Amino acid sequence: MLSKMDLSRIKIRLDNIRNKATNSVSFEPSEVPTKLQEYYLSSTMSCLEDMNSNYRLHPTENGLMNQWNIFGYDESTQDYSALEGTLMFCSSSVIKLENKYVFNLIVLPYFITSMRKFKEKQAEEIRFTENPTKERNTIMIKTKTKAILESTDPNSIVLIDGPLVGGMASSYMSKMDNELRNKNCIALYFVKNSDSRLVINCDRRLSHEFNSDFHWAAHQLKESSRSAFFRYKDEDNPKNTKVFAYLKALAGFPERVEMHSLTYEKYNDVMASLMNLIAYLYVVQGDLANPQVRPVVIAEKYAREGLRILNIPVLLRRLGFRPTVNQVRFG
Secondary structure: OHHHOOHHHHOEEEEOOOOOOOOOOOOOOOOOOOOOOOEEOOOOEEEOOOOOOOEEOOOOOOOHHHHOEEEEEEEEEEEEEEOOEEEEEEEEEEEEOOOOOEEEEEEEEEEEEOOHHHOOOOOOOEEEOOOHHHHHHHHHHHHHHHHHHHHOOOOEEEEEEOOOOOHHHHHHHHHHHHHHHHOOOEEEEEEOOOOOOOOHHHOHHHHHHOOOHHHHHHHHOOOOEEOOOEEEEOOOOOOOEEEEEEEEOOOOOOEEEEEEHHHHHHOHHHHHHHHHHHHHHHHHHOOOOOOOOHHHHHHHHHHHHHHHOOOHHHHHHHHOOOEOHHHHHHO
């Protein structure tokens, strides 16, 4: 049955975003990078403000809501471990804020295997590899960047789940980010779980007292405040650079907001309003236990629904895949 397998027939694509650029954008971003005062903490880290200060946030539905398109992105994946290989389903969702949410949803199936008879098979859905983890990560990042670029309009604020800089994804994300910036888009990246120590490793006292930057931020920040902005630059690849801050819009866990350094410089004039809008989107969602901006939460719900409607276990039994013991035991 594997020889007759056609995963392309399982794809789901629901598209109701109608691309139209907002005409009311009044902000003219500077094409000349802003020269900002930096306080160097290490060879890779600098602080753009007072590191020990809490910067007050004023959650509000401000003018940016009317002046820019606002998009949210998230994805959800499900793996099915079979004796023949791994079936991976990647569900990507982009939503747009209008009077009601509009969205693009695509669910793509992939068969990742080390069976050499598939090595020369020319099919996007079938991937021969001897490094399944690397192949899986490549699929996810390519799917993510393609979905975002195809679905977002010019003159948009794009809220993206996941980091900007990190491992093998950095080059793909940097290229996507540059294309978005060329369309006058502000791409913001949200990280809610990380063991990063970029900030605390710059201060021996902090590294002694805290386990991670998130631990420091949870202790440091008050409700409705953010940390200073920090700039990180990869020593090995200076193009991998970002500006980030920790936000605590609600009385709960902090979250990290990242952007490319060029984005921070180009849109510095609207940064205060932008952070207040982000805080507002946290408050609108209102989840203390799992703080996220609402557009990303809605995108996540669409992505999960895309996987649910497939009924993957039944589907794969019909295709003839034999599950591993652990797949049967733990699902």
